[in-house]
Amino acid sequence: MSTFEQSGGVPVNEDADRIEHTGWTLAEAWTSFGPWLVTALNLTTFFCLWELFARSGVISPLFLPTASGMFQALWDGLTTTAPPGAVVSGSIRDHLIYSLTNLGIGLFLACAIGIPAGLLMGGNKVVETILSPYVWALASLPRIALVPLFILFLGFTVKMQITIIVLSAVFPIIINAWAGVKTTEKSLLAAAKVFGASRHELYMKVVLPYTLPFIISGIQQGIGRGLIGVIIAEIFGGSNGLGYLVSRSADTFNSALMYAVLFVLVVVSLTLIQFTRWLEAYVAPWRRIDGI
Amino acid sequence: MGGIVNITKGNRLQAATATAERAAAKGEPVIVAKNVTIGYQLHRERKRLTALKDVTLTVNRGEFVVLVGPSGCGKTTFINAVSGLVEPWEGTIEVNGRPVTGPGPDRAMVFQDYALMPWRTVESNVRMPFEFQQLGLSKQEIADRVRHYIDLVGLGGFERSFPYELSGGMKQRVGIARALVCEPDILLADEPFAAIDAMTREAMQGELERIVAKTEQTVVFITHSIDEAITLADRVVVISFRPGRIKEVVEVKLPRPRYQFDLKIMPEYGELHDRIWRLVKDEALQSARGAAR
Numbered sequence: 001m002s003t004f005e006q007s008g009g010v011p012v013n014e015d016a017d018r019i020e021h022t023g024w025t026l027a028e029a030w031t032s033f034g035p036w037l038v039t040a041l042n043l044t045t046f047f048c049l050w051e052l053f054a055r056s057g058v059i060s061p062l063f064l065p066t067a068s069g070m071f072q073a074l075w076d077g078l079t080t081t082a083p084p085g086a087v088v089s090g091s092i093r094d095h096l097i098y099s100l101t102n103l104g105i106g107l108f109l110a111c112a113i114g115i116p117a118g119l120l121m122g123g124n125k126v127v128e129t130i131l132s133p134y135v136w137a138l139a140s141l142p143r144i145a146l147v148p149l150f151i152l153f154l155g156f157t158v159k160m161q162i163t164i165i166v167l168s169a170v171f172p173i174i175i176n177a178w179a180g181v182k183t184t185e186k187s188l189l190a191a192a193k194v195f196g197a198s199r200h201e202l203y204m205k206v207v208l209p210y211t212l213p214f215i216i217s218g219i220q221q222g223i224g225r226g227l228i229g230v231i232i233a234e235i236f237g238g239s240n241g242l243g244y245l246v247s248r249s250a251d252t253f254n255s256a257l258m259y260a261v262l263f264v265l266v267v268v269s270l271t272l273i274q275f276t277r278w279l280e281a282y283v284a285p286w287r288r289i290d291g292i
Numbered sequence: 293m294g295g296i297v298n299i300t301k302g303n304r305l306q307a308a309t310a311t312a313e314r315a316a317a318k319g320e321p322v323i324v325a326k327n328v329t330i331g332y333q334l335h336r337e338r339k340r341l342t343a344l345k346d347v348t349l350t351v352n353r354g355e356f357v358v359l360v361g362p363s364g365c366g367k368t369t370f371i372n373a374v375s376g377l378v379e380p381w382e383g384t385i386e387v388n389g390r391p392v393t394g395p396g397p398d399r400a401m402v403f404q405d406y407a408l409m410p411w412r413t414v415e416s417n418v419r420m421p422f423e424f425q426q427l428g429l430s431k432q433e434i435a436d437r438v439r440h441y442i443d444l445v446g447l448g449g450f451e452r453s454f455p456y457e458l459s460g461g462m463k464q465r466v467g468i469a470r471a472l473v474c475e476p477d478i479l480l481a482d483e484p485f486a487a488i489d490a491m492t493r494e495a496m497q498g499e500l501e502r503i504v505a506k507t508e509q510t511v512v513f514i515t516h517s518i519d520e521a522i523t524l525a526d527r528v529v530v531i532s533f534r535p536g537r538i539k540e541v542v543e544v545k546l547p548r549p550r551y552q553f554d555l556k557i558m559p560e561y562g563e564l565h566d567r568i569w570r571l572v573k574d575e576a577l578q579s580a581r582g583a584a585r
Contacts, residue, residue: 191407194375194395195470196424205423209411286410286456 065256074260090257092245092264099241100268102158103223103230106165110222113166114173115215121174122181122211123203135178139171143229147236156237161230168229169222176218180211213284220276227269322477322510323351323374327383330369331535343369345535346383353477356504356511358525360518360568362576366536367514371480374512375401388477397425400471402481406463408455408470415451418442418469425474441469444503461492468500472507479504481513485520497523498551505549518568522561523550528568533575540571 022028047067053059054066065073077092089095121128121135147164154160184207192206234243242261249257280287331342344366351357359367372378373385376395385392387399400421408417419438422429429437442451445465455463464484471479485493497520504511515521521528521544528542546560547553555561 185407187403187405187407188409190372190377191401191403192420192424193377194399194401195421195474196395196397198424201424205420206409209409212411284411286454 062253062255065259069256070259070263073254073256074263077257077260089240090245092242092257092261095240095242095245095261096264096268099230099234099243102161102165102233102241103226106162106229107169107219107222107226109162109166110169110173110226111219114170114218114222115177117170118174118177118215118218119181119208119211121178123207128178135171135174138167139175143168143225144232147232151237158238161233161238161241164233165226165229168232169226172221172225173215173218176214176221177211180214181207183214184210213280213287216276216280216283220273220280223272223276224269227265227272231265320353321350322353322355322388323349323512324386325349325370325374325383326385328370328373328380328385329382330366330373330378330380342535344373345537347531347536347538348383349529349538351478351510351512353510354508356513356524356526357529358513358515358521358527359529359531360515360521360572361531361536361539362533362572362578362580363516365531365533365575367531368482370531370536371401371482371512371514374478375399375480397421397427397474398477400474400476400479402464402467402471402479402484404483404486406455406460406467406487408463408466410455413452413454414442414447414458414466417455417466418473420470421474427474437473437475441473444472444506445469446499459492460488461496464488464496465499468503472503472509475507477510479509479511481511483514483516486516493520498549500524501549501551518565518572519556521568522546522564523555528564530568530571531575533578539575542568542571 051067054061054064054069061069074092077090078096080093081091082089082094117131117135121131143164146167150160150163154163188206188210189202192202197205230241231243231246234241235247238244242265246258246261249255249261326348328344328347329342330344331340333340347370349357359370361367369378373380374387374392376392376399387396409420412420415438418441419434422434422438439448439451442448445468447462447465447469450458450462455466458466467484471481485496488496501524503509511524513524515524525544528544530539530542531537532539542564544564546555546558546564
């Protein structure tokens with residue numbers, strides 16, 4: 001196959017004699033583990049500086065706890081749970097479970113509504129024309145403005161919170177699925193048609209697989225928006241969830257707890273987003289190569 | 293190229309039968325296009341644009357016809373009409389004596405941008421036509437055919453690779469295998485080697501000539517390159533600039549298989565090149581002016 005190697009294909013089933021095994025060198029170890037090492041050092045330095053700065057007393061501990069105080073609150077919050085019969089819990093764990101459950105339900109509903117809606121809008125001109133003004137209007141409306149309305153309708157209930165999460169997360173999902181269908185490469189469609197694909201097959205075997213990575217990036221954006229929805233809904237109303245705990249701990253000047261909750265939020269958000277990135281790379285490896 | 297080594301006995305037999313049938317009928321007309329006019333409706337500008345005007349062309353079985361002409365002269369439109377993707381406004385196109393009403397298993401196409409499904413492996417891409425067309429083959433027969441054509445284009449060992457892992461030349465080999473796998477009467481190719489580097493391109497031209505000789509395929513092939521046209525064609529059809537009309541048909545009577553000869557030092561080659569170039573030049577200039585405007 002010597003003629004074709006020069007054109008730069010990634011050899012997959014390579015001849016064994018072309019592969020030369022090289023041992024670990026310092027440079028290779030550095031390219032593999034260097035970034036992790038730098039990140040670890042970077043974060044350690046950050047928390048040490050924070051600790052020193054907080055201890056110096058320039059800023060009142062009411063606003064800025066020490067890093068160690070924050071981690072202590074984090075540990076306590078995650079390992080304890082509210083005693084039975086307590087009116088409100090001070091445990092991060094209880095509120096985390098509550099928030100994540102709501103986020104899960106909200107995202108599930110957002111997908112169940114958003115994916116079919118987006119696919120239909122992309123595939124059917126009539127549906128698209130009818131729905132698009134509403135989608136664009138609601139997508140561009142800051143969702144926080146709807147919170148008072150839903151409190152009015154549904155009160156300080158879980159229903160209200162989940163409604164807000166769904167409304168926050170559903171639009172990126174709709175819009176991405178819609179865009180995926182609309183941008184399906186014409187040549188792929190032409191190829192499938194030439195080889196005899198029916199309308200139904202065209203949709204199932206070209207449009208859907210092409211749109212799948214778009215749907216996943218929609219869900220990725222939906223997670224970010226949904227998390228905002230969770231926190232907003234909980235800050236505004238209710239006595240449960242991480243949003244409630246943030247505002248509650250701020251009200252009671254428990255800055256260590258408040259920072260601990262923010263820390264948890266960062267970790268949760270990063271984990272979920274990283275998961276969808278991994279999922280996207282897994283279902284659509286060709287995008288990973290072309291895109292990033 | 294060690295591509296043809298692994299042909300199984302059954303496949304060889306099958307290929308031989310298909311080839312024999314085609315050879316028996318060699319020379320009879322397969323594609324008959326009469327006074328074909330095709331255009332596009334530009335909805336925004338409320339205009340109709342004629343892409344191809346009054347084209348009459350007959351392609352015979354086993355013939356390799358190459359269409360050359362400037363960008364935007366309607367070559368692709370013609371090939372799309374033969375494949376059944378586009379319907380002529382006026383005139384008729386018949387394939388094997390039946391008017392074209394849509395795509396069919398007797399025609400297959402190779403695309404300029406390969407048009408491979410990125411989520412499918414090489415093997416799965418080549419097998420794709422069988423998922424859409426019922427040709428009455430058993431699972432085993434399909435598997436054998438897929439392997440046969442993957443080997444024929446020299447991609448044995450790459451069955452499980454994804455298109456993004458392959459070079460341009462290899463991708464187009466997949467495209468060619470996918471087109472050949474249904475053993476169509478007619479192979480349509482829309483500038484298949486345009487995006488491939490010059491060295492690989494010459495090798496691919498030789499490969500295509502070898503494959504076509506083996507399968508006795510009828511080919512309609514589009515290119516911008518006069519060299520490519522002369523290297524491959526039995527007849528070169530020169531199409532004029534907008535709206536596309538057939539300007540002249542040039543017969544190429546160079547010996548085959550041409551990849552074994554040093555064509556470019558033959559005096560006939562120079563004459564042909566000169567003749568086609570003079571035919572294309574004015575059209576290309578017009579096209580360039582059109583683009584500048």
